[in-house]
Amino acid sequence: WREWRSPSLIIVWLALSLAVACVLALGSISDRMEKGLSQQSREFMAGDRTLQSSREVPKAWLEEARKRGLNVGEQLTFATMTFAGDTPQLASVKAVDSVYPMYGELQTRPDGVKPQPGSVLLAPRLMALLNLKTGDTIDVGDVTLRIAGEVVQEPDSGFNPFQMAPRLMMNMADVAKTGAIQPGSRVMWRYKFGGTPQQLAGYESWLLPQLKPEHRWYGLEQDDGALGKSLERSQQFLLLSALLTLLLAVAAVAVAMSHYCRSRYDLVAILKTLGAGRAQLRKLIIGQWLMVLGLSAVTGGAIGLLFENILLVLLKPVLPADLPPASLWPWLWALGAMTVISLLVGLRPYRLLLATQPLRVLRRDVVARVWPLKIYLPVACAVVVALLAGLMGGSMLLWAVLAGAVILALLCGLVGWMLLNVLRGMTLTSLPLRLAVSRLLRQPWSTL
Incomplete structure (x- = not known):
């Protein structure tokens, strides 16, 4: 002590x-x-992982995920014309199942409303353009659906500057009735998966070898969005x-x-x-x-x-x-x-x-x-x-920082070595200074 x-x-x-x-x-x-x-990220994505495809994926893929204990949700987005009487308006349709949203909160007006079969939720802008209110009906393709409320905020909406059409959210069961999906239609399927990291890793290792160029599997770390x-x-x-x-x-x-x-x-x-x-x-x-x-x-x-x-x-x-x-x-x-x-x-x-x-x-x-x-x-x-x-x-960040530290150390060492050479050539009259400089020059590696 x-x-x-x-x-x-x-x-x-x-x-x-x-x-x-x-x-x-x-x-x-x-x-x-x-x-x-x-x-928070899985709430913004409404899932832990997303499988995106331009066409419907085999049902066996989804069944395999459910067998492994994962929660699976299906979404389908496309653009189509909607009508309120004789007034047309292009809408960005998002069809979801009963699982949506897997994480996060779908903010609606009135609260707690989800698109059930036979009903839709509209963005406030779409309701204003068509002069509609909750309880009215709207024609989507070949089917007439009741407006159950407004979509205030979707958990996985993200930011897409090219999405000019207002949102219409409907139930997946009503998509076939609209007749809007035809061969050559531009659609986007998104499948949301939720589970433990072990379950997701096991399913990912099973799924990845089967993916084709039109498929994209990603989590938040691979997401190209702002989040x-x-x-x-x-x-x-x-x-x-x-x-x-x-x-x-x-x-x-x-x-x-x-x-x-x-x-x-x-x-x-x-x-x-x-x-x-x-x-x-x-x-x-x-x-x-x-x-x-x-x-x-x-x-x-x-x-x-x-x-x-x-x-x-x-x-x-x-x-x-x-x-x-x-x-x-x-x-x-x-x-x-x-x-x-x-x-x-x-x-x-x-x-x-x-x-x-x-x-x-x-x-x-x-x-x-x-x-x-x-x-x-x-x-x-x-x-x-x-x-x-x-x-x-x-990580590349690690190597960048280490490279910067090495370069800085070399520059400092070079400057120190030059200063030692300058001190070696100087004639000092003061005894304390001579002793101090002599000590520095005696062990240059320790000094540097």
């Missing part, structure tokens, strides 16, 4: 605690936002934030731990002159290391929860009202990141500390030659890149 009086060890503890706190806070918010976005692109951008932003947090944590812990170990060279040298063996020193160092990690996990976790609540308050205007709770993954991610970071950047300094020679008591310039920095640094960087690529799936 006497070591905790050392400012260097406190800096190491604070650096690890902040690394845990930042990763935990950002990971928890990312996890909660991803869950919230995924939950799909928004979700993709938000995921990239969270990924970038997590990546930058990890890189900054690695740099902070590396600097703090190296400084602490350098400040303890003399202590280890004195202990060795007094008869301390490598086993005793190793036990002391590892015990101290585990104590720092344990304390950093506790304090970092508490600070991380505080950071999370502060960020939630600051981001409240742009976040959904009710975010689902985070899973255990952010905790595992934070503790795992702390362990990996401490091992990666602390192994060499502690190895140097353990290899300190007793001669350092008399000569302070004696430094152990273990794991040269010009070899250890590229290896450590390669390990960091491999771990990040494995955890984040080799």
